[in-house]
Amino acid sequence: MGRVEELQQQTVWKSDPHTQVKHLVYRHYLQCWMAKILQKFPEATIVDCFAGPGIYSDGLAGSPIVVARTFLEHSANEKFSRLNLICLEERADRVEELRRQVAKLPRSPKLNIQVLPPGTFAEQQPRLSALAHRPRPNVPVLWLIDPFRLKSAPFSLIRQCMAGPRDEVLFTLFTNELHRFCEREHFDKAMTPYFGGDHWRAAVAGDRRARTRKEAFSAAYQDGLKALGLFSSDFGVEISSQSARYHLILATHSEAGLKCWAPMAWKLDSYSGEGASADSLDALTLFGEEAVESRLDAALRNYAGTEQRWETLSSQAARLNYMDKHLRKSLSDLASKGLAFRVSPVDARSAWPEGCTVRFYAPQDLVDEAS
Numbered sequence: 001m002g003r004v005e006e007l008q009q010q011t012v013w014k015s016d017p018h019t020q021v022k023h024l025v026y027r028h029y030l031q032c033w034m035a036k037i038l039q040k041f042p043e044a045t046i047v048d049c050f051a052g053p054g055i056y057s058d059g060l061a062g063s064p065i066v067v068a069r070t071f072l073e074h075s076a077n078e079k080f081s082r083l084n085l086i087c088l089e090e091r092a093d094r095v096e097e098l099r100r101q102v103a104k105l106p107r108s109p110k111l112n113i114q115v116l117p118p119g120t121f122a123e124q125q126p127r128l129s130a131l132a133h134r135p136r137p138n139v140p141v142l143w144l145i146d147p148f149r150l151k152s153a154p155f156s157l158i159r160q161c162m163a164g165p166r167d168e169v170l171f172t173l174f175t176n177e178l179h180r181f182c183e184r185e186h187f188d189k190a191m192t193p194y195f196g197g198d199h200w201r202a203a204v205a206g207d208r209r210a211r212t213r214k215e216a217f218s219a220a221y222q223d224g225l226k227a228l229g230l231f232s233s234d235f236g237v238e239i240s241s242q243s244a245r246y247h248l249i250l251a252t253h254s255e256a257g258l259k260c261w262a263p264m265a266w267k268l269d270s271y272s273g274e275g276a277s278a279d280s281l282d283a284l285t286l287f288g289e290e291a292v293e294s295r296l297d298a299a300l301r302n303y304a305g306t307e308q309r310w311e312t313l314s315s316q317a318a319r320l321n322y323m324d325k326h327l328r329k330s331l332s333d334l335a336s337k338g339l340a341f342r343v344s345p346v347d348a349r350s351a352w353p354e355g356c357t358v359r360f361y362a363p364q365d366l367v368d369e370a371s
């Protein structure tokens with residue numbers, strides 16, 4: 001049986017390396033998200049909108065079980081507040097299997113799992129939204145949106161999922177399909193609702209090489225999110241040396257939301273912090289120092305002639321998918337060249353403490369005018 005028939009006909013199907021990477025992204029992100037959110041707010045919700053059967057035929061756990069286990073096995077679980085996990089799946093046989101898998105989990109009074117009757121995301125989104133936000137006003141909600149097909153998750157629905165002030169979406173963007181089919185006749189009928197506008201056309205008109213164009217689609221999608229005033233970041237899930245099969249996109253209302261994304265990206269792809277190759281999972285390397293320096297350094301050099309607060313620099317780093325430790329290293333490199341100075345506090349135990357203010361200079365500022 002081919003892959004497509006397997007996905008259509010079987011209740012459970014075999015996992016693949018991309019699924020492994022996707023779940024690693026979920027796990028790393030959730031580890032951080034739970035530690036931050038469930039120790040700050042009295043309650044939070046995760047909605048798995050395309051939940052699947054909760055298990056793969058080769059034994060890999062499905063996404064709802066990954067979420068539940070990340071919660072139950074988290075080292076800070078004792079300090080956590082309550083987590084509501086709401087699962088939606090279209091097919092009755094998969095809902096039944098998911099209920100079986102959920103029933104096998106250890107019970108916890110702080111983890112409330114609700115597997116809804118079979119239903120589609122488009123029809124059920126308003127109900128999911130009401131359920132997710134019911135516990136209390138402004139409850140943080142993380143939406144996992146991982147469909148099989150483009151048309152199941154149009155941009156209008158993603159926008160609805162982001163309606164609450166603490167809603168976040170983790171979305172699977174089909175960059176490979178977009179790249180392969182974007183020049184087919186009538187495909188624009190699918191693209192425009194998927195992107196919520198025709199800004200995707202710039203990616204089609206640009207460089208046609210696979211990697212570049214897939215990244216352009218991801219950037220275009222994020223432009224749509226930015227137009228709504230949201231912050232976003234992406235992560236390409238790749239096989240071997242090929243370009244990404246899909247991109248995982250995080251959309252969030254707060255820059256603080258990106259703070260959990262960069263550490264995940266760096267852990268999974270220590271070279272660039274932008275994507276993971278499925279076959280490099282067992283061989284994660286140490287940081288590629290040149291890659292760490294270049295993009296962030298370039299952004300910091302643009303501050304020449306100004307003074308910046310730590311919060312601004314840290315946000316800038318997060319937007320570029322870097323962590324505070326990378327920022328500190330880049331600042332130290334600039335400082336060693338005389339291009340960055342901490343102006344306050346005057347006394348500090350470390351070079352770049354949180355809350356510090358940094359003044360930046362350009363290389364030409366160092367030229368001795370008398371020479």
Ligand SMILES: C[S@@+](CC[C@H](N)C(=O)[O-])C[C@H]1O[C@@H](n2cnc3c(N)ncnc32)[C@H](O)[C@@H]1O
Binds near residue numbers: 089090
């Ligand atoms: C990519 S799989 C989800 C895999 C799961 N998130 C995981 O990582 O283990 C997509 C699932 O969504 C279901 N599905 C397809 N269309 C749907 C829709 N419109 N609404 C809800 N579920 C749907 C499929 O039956 C399938 O089980």
